[in-house]
Amino acid sequence: MKVNIVEIKRFAVHDGDGIRTTVFFKGCPLKCLWCHNPETLSPKRQLAFYKHKCVMCGKCAEVCSLHSLSGGIHAINKEKCVLCGRCAEVCPQSAIEVFGTEMTVDEVCAALIKDRSFYDESGGGITLSGGECLLQSEACREILKEMKRCEINTAVDTCGFVVREAIDRVMPYTDTFLYDIKVIDVDVHKRCTGQPNGLILDNLMYIDKSGAKTEIRIPYVPGYNDNQIDKIGSFLAQLKNITGARVLPYHNYAASKYAALGIEDTLPKTLPSEAEISKAKDILKNYGIPIK
Secondary structure, three states, X not given: OEEEEEEEEEEEOOOOOOOEEEEEEOOOOOOOOOOOOHHHOOOOOEEEEOHHHOOOOOHHHHHOOOEEEEOOEEEEOOOOOOOOOHHHHHOOOOOEEEEOEEEEHHHHHHHHHXXXXXXXXXXOEEEEEOOXXXXXXXXXXXXXXXXXXXXXXXXXXXXXXXXXXXXXXXXXXXXXEEEEOOOXXXXXXXXXXXXXXXXXXXXXXXXXXXXXXXXXXXXXXXXOOHXXXXXXXXXXXOOOOXXXXXXXXXXXXXXXXXXXXXXXXXXXXXXXXXXXXXXHHXXXXXXXXXXX
């Protein structure tokens, strides 16, 4: 069985407890306006060109005729590109990157097991993330099953906009769900992500009723969902098995990725202040929700 991933990130410290190795799967059913991983949105393999890194050395043109350098301009014929990745391999400045790698489940598991000593020492483990990892739920189940056989802690980071069967496949092998809640009002959710949120809220309640441990992750984006925090707190207060919530301040570090991929930059311009984040946390605390 094969999976389509963007990368396997080692020594991650924001994707669950302890030191973790995180697998970022490619493809996402949501189109969040503030997405900081735009390379994970499409399920397809993609070529990115970082213009500001290019030194016009011509190495890419030596291995591929679809690259041309003239008058200080580097052009790529993306329509004919087959995404072989040869240009990225020879680029000395990492100005060219191919997002999307096909691996077998066994290959992914082998890579994850290599870091076992770090998990054991830190109370960490592995996290499946994305994009939306549960779009490839059968492969996720096999990876998680092998990790549990090896007694490695597991976490699944999900937006929740997936079919119930996907959750059922991975639940027996998942120690903690990292669950995104962005908005409560359906109209606001549609505007911010392109999709309604009924399925997301229903799936969270289903996971909670099953007894699975869940950490809630709330992106805080001024002007988009900052007026939703009280409603989120009220909704979460009815759940029984959440371990806490993490408020994630929006940042715009991904702007260069949008340009490199040639896709529309939808990133908001306003960043949250420390005071706004602190207020959001206080609102959640007032509902009895532990803050991580």
